[in-house]
Amino acid sequence: MRAMSGKEIISFCLAAFTCFSIGGFYRLDLIRYDQNDIQIAPPIAPHWLIRNASGVRNNLLEPEVNVESSSHLQNETLQSENRPLCYRQVQIWKGSTSPQIPEKSKCPGLECGISFVQDKSYKTMVKSDAIVFYHRSHWDWTEMQRRRPLNQAWVFYSLESPRHTGGNAVPPSKYDRIYNYTISYRPSSTILGPYGLYDKTLPQISSHGNRNWAKEKTGLVAWAASNCGTGSWRRYEFVKKLAKHVSVDMYGGCGNIKCPKNSDDCWKRIRSHKFYLAVENSECRDYITEKFWWNSLLHDIVPIVYGPPREDYERVAPPNSFIHLQDFKNFGELVDYIHLLDSNDTLYNSYFEWKRDGSIRRMAKSNILIAPFMCKVVAKVLDHEKKLTGRYKGEYQGEEKEHPSIHDFWSNSCIKPTGFPHNF
Structure with a gap:
């Protein structure tokens, strides 16, 4: 192999320097491109509510793994479109035993809307965040408890007096505190539903x-x-x-x-x-x-x-x-x-x-079992989820009335007066 001349050595060095410079600029441009991509990517919020394939909520404290459902918490994008960021399903336990199609609507003032459905279907139940038990309906307490998803809210509902409330609505004594919330005419209800x-x-x-x-x-x-x-x-x-x-x-x-x-x-x-x-x-x-x-x-x-x-x-x-x-x-x-x-x-x-x-x-009875009023149940569900994840940040005021004794609150609220007009 012959030795390179001085001119050849100089030419080789210039060619190598040129290739190195082009590669460096190209690498620097790739870095800038990656940084720009990071800057314009929409922020992905942490997720605390997941559901399995059947729709049952598993663990509020686990991270979100469902890519499709994760999109509803991308706040900036959806807020600009003036749509609810997410939905919480509320099932009224009344009507058909066949699953019905939920209707979605906004809940003004809440970050999530309501997916509202009325039926007595277990398929609907396992996909719901809250069940409102209509007192004139019937259910088996043991079976309902067996099928109840983790952290599902149960709500007692009646506008009749305890004397005329369906007997099934008041559970056996072993389930006395099975309800998370109450809806009734009583001022001490979790959610007040007065006649006027x-x-x-x-x-x-x-x-x-x-x-x-x-x-x-x-x-x-x-x-x-x-x-x-x-x-x-x-x-x-x-x-x-x-x-x-x-x-x-x-x-x-x-x-x-x-x-x-x-x-x-x-x-x-x-x-x-x-x-x-x-x-x-x-x-x-x-x-x-x-x-x-x-x-x-x-x-x-x-x-x-x-x-x-x-x-x-x-x-x-x-x-x-x-x-x-x-x-x-x-x-x-x-x-x-x-x-x-x-x-x-x-x-x-x-x-x-x-x-x-x-x-x-x-306040007519017909105005209670509708989606706008049931948004109050959604509010309670969201409050409960915030408590589980420590995301309150002081915005919740008052003491939560969860798991009341339904016998103290309801069954024992009737009185036995004496005198006029009771004894006329």
């Missing part, structure tokens, strides 16, 4: 109004009922005895005046009375139904009430808006007071002064 409420932010009439509420009212006392049974007290017998002392027009199955239920004509006839007997069929705490809110107050009639004690009415009702039967010792005192109000328009009109400061909002 007094809205102090929206006056019904002007503060300068001077309406005579007794004008054009031709009837005295009205009562409408279809349940004539004894219940927890002798309500029907009480009304019949009162009718011997004052004029009482009785509508419905328990009365002698027939008109189509909930028809405009029927309500027109009822609202022509000065008083309405809003007497409940059960003597249970906080049990104040549409008889008070809708049949009376919303139809501009003074309700004569009985069921829970006076303090329960005062807690939720407009001030000085009702007459409570326990304020009287006997029929004589009650009848005298009715006649006094009937003869004194000023005193009668004092029962409508609350309309200057607020108005009544009716």
